[in-house]
Amino acid sequence: METKPITIKTIANIVVATIWIGFQLYLALIKPLHPMLQSPVHLFFAMLIIFINNPADKKSKKSWMKILDLPFYAGIIYLFYYVLSETARLTTRVQFVSPVTTIDKISVVVCLVILLEAVRRVLGEMLFGFILFFILYFWFGNYFPGIFRVRGTNLKQFTELMIMGDGGVYGTPLYTSASSLFYFIMFGVFFSQCGGGQFLIDLGMKFSKQSSGGPAKAAIISSGLMGMISGSAVANVSTTGVMTIPMMKKVGYEPHQAGAIEAVASTGGQIMPPIMGIGAFIMAEMLGIPYRSVAMSAVIPAFAYYASVFFLVTFMANKKRMTVSKEDVNISNIDPLLPRTYLLIPAVVLVWYMVSGASLMRSGMMGIFAALIINFVSRVTNKGKYYVSLKNLGAAALQGIKQASEIAIPTGACGIIIGVVITSGLATKVSKLIATIGATYLIVALIITMLGCILLGMALPTVAAYLVANVLFVPTLRSLGIGALPANMFVFYFGIMAQITPPVCLASFTAAGIAEANALKTGFTGFAYALVSFLVPYVFVYDPSILLIGSTMQIVKGTAVLLVGTYLLASAMAGFLIIPLNRFERIILFIGAVFLIAPEVITDIIGICIGVVMFIICWLRSKRRKQAQGGEPLC
Numbered sequence: 001m002e003t004k005p006i007t008i009k010t011i012a013n014i015v016v017a018t019i020w021i022g023f024q025l026y027l028a029l030i031k032p033l034h035p036m037l038q039s040p041v042h043l044f045f046a047m048l049i050i051f052i053n054n055p056a057d058k059k060s061k062k063s064w065m066k067i068l069d070l071p072f073y074a075g076i077i078y079l080f081y082y083v084l085s086e087t088a089r090l091t092t093r094v095q096f097v098s099p100v101t102t103i104d105k106i107s108v109v110v111c112l113v114i115l116l117e118a119v120r121r122v123l124g125e126m127l128f129g130f131i132l133f134f135i136l137y138f139w140f141g142n143y144f145p146g147i148f149r150v151r152g153t154n155l156k157q158f159t160e161l162m163i164m165g166d167g168g169v170y171g172t173p174l175y176t177s178a179s180s181l182f183y184f185i186m187f188g189v190f191f192s193q194c195g196g197g198q199f200l201i202d203l204g205m206k207f208s209k210q211s212s213g214g215p216a217k218a219a220i221i222s223s224g225l226m227g228m229i230s231g232s233a234v235a236n237v238s239t240t241g242v243m244t245i246p247m248m249k250k251v252g253y254e255p256h257q258a259g260a261i262e263a264v265a266s267t268g269g270q271i272m273p274p275i276m277g278i279g280a281f282i283m284a285e286m287l288g289i290p291y292r293s294v295a296m297s298a299v300i301p302a303f304a305y306y307a308s309v310f311f312l313v314t315f316m317a318n319k320k321r322m323t324v325s326k327e328d329v330n331i332s333n334i335d336p337l338l339p340r341t342y343l344l345i346p347a348v349v350l351v352w353y354m355v356s357g358a359s360l361m362r363s364g365m366m367g368i369f370a371a372l373i374i375n376f377v378s379r380v381t382n383k384g385k386y387y388v389s390l391k392n393l394g395a396a397a398l399q400g401i402k403q404a405s406e407i408a409i410p411t412g413a414c415g416i417i418i419g420v421v422i423t424s425g426l427a428t429k430v431s432k433l434i435a436t437i438g439a440t441y442l443i444v445a446l447i448i449t450m451l452g453c454i455l456l457g458m459a460l461p462t463v464a465a466y467l468v469a470n471v472l473f474v475p476t477l478r479s480l481g482i483g484a485l486p487a488n489m490f491v492f493y494f495g496i497m498a499q500i501t502p503p504v505c506l507a508s509f510t511a512a513g514i515a516e517a518n519a520l521k522t523g524f525t526g527f528a529y530a531l532v533s534f535l536v537p538y539v540f541v542y543d544p545s546i547l548l549i550g551s552t553m554q555i556v557k558g559t560a561v562l563l564v565g566t567y568l569l570a571s572a573m574a575g576f577l578i579i580p581l582n583r584f585e586r587i588i589l590f591i592g593a594v595f596l597i598a599p600e601v602i603t604d605i606i607g608i609c610i611g612v613v614m615f616i617i618c619w620l621r622s623k624r625r626k627q628a629q630g631g632e633p634l635c
Contacts, residue, residue: 012052014394017401020045024182028365032179034091039170039412040083040163042178046408047076047118049401054121072117075110082107095165100156108159111169112416119413122406127460131413138420147433150424161419168419173411173467176285181411182404183364184281187350188229189400190371193393195343195378195386200225201240203337215251216258216313219244220265224306227269228276229347233499233507236266241514252320255517260526263511264309267499267530270462271492272302274351279462279496281360282411283488286470292355297485297547300559301493301536304546308532308566315574342377343386346370410464418471431476438480445480446490446538449473453491457498465495477541486544490537497533500526528573532566535597543599561604565596568611578618579625589614 023041032038051072057065082103083090089098112135120128138158141150153161162168166175191197204222222244227236241262248258270279273295280298284291350367354360372393379387388396421427438445452473456465469491477487499507502523512522540547545558571577572590581589592610595603 009052009055013049013398013401016045016048016052017398020049020401021397024178025365027179028183028361032361034087035166035175036090036170037083037087038178039174040079042182043115043169043174043408043412044076044079044083046405046412047114048073049405050118050122050409051076053402058121072114075114079107079111079114090164093164095167096160100159100164104164105155105159108155108163111163115169115409115413115416118409122409123461127410127413127464130460131416134417134420137426138424141424147429148426150426161423162416167415167422169412169415171415171418172285173282173414173418173463174408176282177404177408177411180281180285180360180364181407183361183368185404185407186397186400187346187364187367187371189396189403190368190393191229191346192226193396194346194371194375194388195340196346196371197226197229197239199337199340199343200229201243202335202340204240204244206337215244215247216253216261216317217310219248219258219262220306220309220313223262223265224269224272227266228272228274229269233263233267233270233496234510236269237262237507237510237514240266241511245511245515249515251317253316255515256512256522256525257316259511259515259517259522260508260529261309261313262514263500263505263508263522263526264530265306266511267496267507268302268305268309268533270496271298271305271533273298274354279466279492282463282466283492284360286467287484287488289485290357291360292357294485295354297489297549300546300548300555300562301489301533301540304536304562304566305530305533307563308570309529311567311570312529312574315571315576319574319576319580340386343374345374407463410461411467414460414464414467417468421468421471427471427475430472431479434473434476435479438476442480443538445476446541449477449491450494450534450537453494454498454501457495458501462496462499465498466492469495482541483544483549485547485549486540489547490541493533493537497530500530502527531573532569532597535569535594536562539597539599558599561596561599564611565593565607568596568607568614569593577614578622581618585614585617 023045027033027038033041051069055066056068057063086103116128116131119131137144137150138153140152141148142152144150163170166172201222204218204220204225206218219240223236223240226240227233241259245258245262248261249255253261270276274292276295276298280294281291284294287294346367349370350363353363353366358366375386375388375393378385434445434448437448449469453465453469456468460468470488473491474484474487477490478484482490499505500523502508502520505523505526508523508526509519511526512519515522536546539558539562543554543558544550545554546562548555550558568589572581572586572593575581575586577585577589588610592607592614594607595610596607598604598607
């Protein structure tokens with residue numbers, strides 16, 4: 001067996017990754033550093049990893065183009081030197097008061113050029129152009145018309161904002177990446193590599209037994225569990241979809257339906273407690289509250305999301321009278337689950353530390369250590385069946401480092417947008433504009449905010465979309481009397497749902513490729529299947545009880561009404577309630593579901609009346625059909 005030669009790229013990855021991991025271990029196990037040292041160093045390591053793995057000749061394959069990378073490597077080394085040599089001054093200066101030196105001005109140019117190029121290479125031209133627009137706006141905003149006119153800036157003020165304090169590149173988003181996101185990304189990689197990921201997939205696959213919509217339920221469970229840890233809808237579709245989508249097609253789901261179900265299930269992992277991908281960590285940091293508070297508040301909306309998809313696939317299976325045989329779905333090759341439950345211990349340790357009040361940094365580290373210990377136990381107890389070699393663990397670490405760099409780059413880059421939006425006054429102007437509309441019609445302000453968040457989610461990664469939306473829209477919602485948590489959850493949800501919102505729905509497009517289905521048809525189908533997630537944010541704005549805000553009676557009542565509305569909505573989308581429904585009946589049921597989900601007493605009463613009437617009608621029709629056919633009614 002031939003072994004692949006070790007390349008310079010591999011050596012560079014190993015060296016940089018080792019030093020970076022050592023730096024992050026120092027922060028977690030010994031002591032955190034000042035943000036003006038910790039955040040820049042974290043970013044510079046991420047830059048190195050990005051340029052090593054995305055060289056200038058990656059697409060063109062013209063070897064001479066490697067020369068173009070040399071100035072960027074030199075610039076990163078310079079930035080390391082600048083931060084380390086100026087640490088004493090940078091950590092003690094007073095922002096906008098202490099003087100800005102020539103070396104500071106040189107450093108901001110070097111930093112932004114390298115950062116923008118890193119964004120372009122790893123995230124594409126769209127985010128690159130988006131950030132560049134805001135930079136140009138900050139410099140030449142005095143030429144813009146009307147309310148969008150701003151004073152403009154100069155190099156001293158620009159340098160002060162971007163790299164001399166916590167309002168630009170080295171702001172809260174990047175600090176969160178360095179202090180918590182890095183550890184959770186590494187935990188997700190090690191947990192999946194050491195058997196936990198496969199266990200979650202197999203757990204879902206066990207639901208593929210002879211039950212109505214079994215393979216679809218398997219997709220929902222396994223994709224939801226994996227998405228919660230991975231935090232990437234597209235990656236999740238690619239991982240679990242290759243198994244679940246063919247099974248769904250085999251038992252009767254059409255290709256675009258199978259792709260849509262997988263995309264919806266994978267996307268929902270980012271709103272599923274207790275881990276919720278990585279976006280919720282940013283939210284906790286921005287709100288200044290414990291992460292467990294954010295996770296707890298998301299329980300009921302997440303349950304409604306997945307309940308709606310469960311109801312939907314069950315109704316679709318009953319409508320088409322799908323049956324699952326052992327030949328259709330073979331799960332005999334799945335190892336027994338009970339002997340492998342110990343593989344979940346790292347996730348339990350992680351959640352226990354978070355709930356107990358430990359810092360996110362320490363919680364992530366404990367989860368990683370637990371995964372490594374469990375890996376050693378696997379070698380001892382089951383003769384290495386689930387044991388991962390040191391070589392593969394090293395490969396997993398490199399994979400985690402690459403993922404961490406792809407999070408650090410956009411969080412640092414979004415600091416540019418946030419700094420410009422706040423300092424230029426654009427956020428205040430947008431807020432006043434929406435608030436003026438919302439003062440008369442709150443629902444119109446919410447719809448504008450929703451559309452803005454979806455557009456941001458289409459253009460930016462989830463974390464970046466939330467960060468920008470937090471600055472642009474949350475102050476507006478707060479000024480309209482909406483609480484901090486509901487306002488942040490509102491923009492967070494719609495930034496995530498952009499992953500399954502046409503025309504740019506990457507999760508649905510990825511699933512369509514696996515299902516060999518029409519991409520846009522899959523996208524619109526996924527949008528319809530996840531419709532409840534576009535209604536729930538409006539519910540918790542008007543009725544925060546489903547975020548566990550309020551009395552016990554309010555929470556119970558709000559949850560019960562939401563779940564009944566979710567059931568009717570899924571029934572309307574599938575076209576089945578005891579028996580198949582015609583188009584007119586589906587429209588009536590859909591209206592009833594929306595009335596129920598809307599958090600008003602009068603709409604609840606109307607929705608319940610419609611639901612009860614439709615249920616009685618369908619039950620009577622089913623009974624007559626049973627008598628006519630001499631058989632059992634559908635259920």
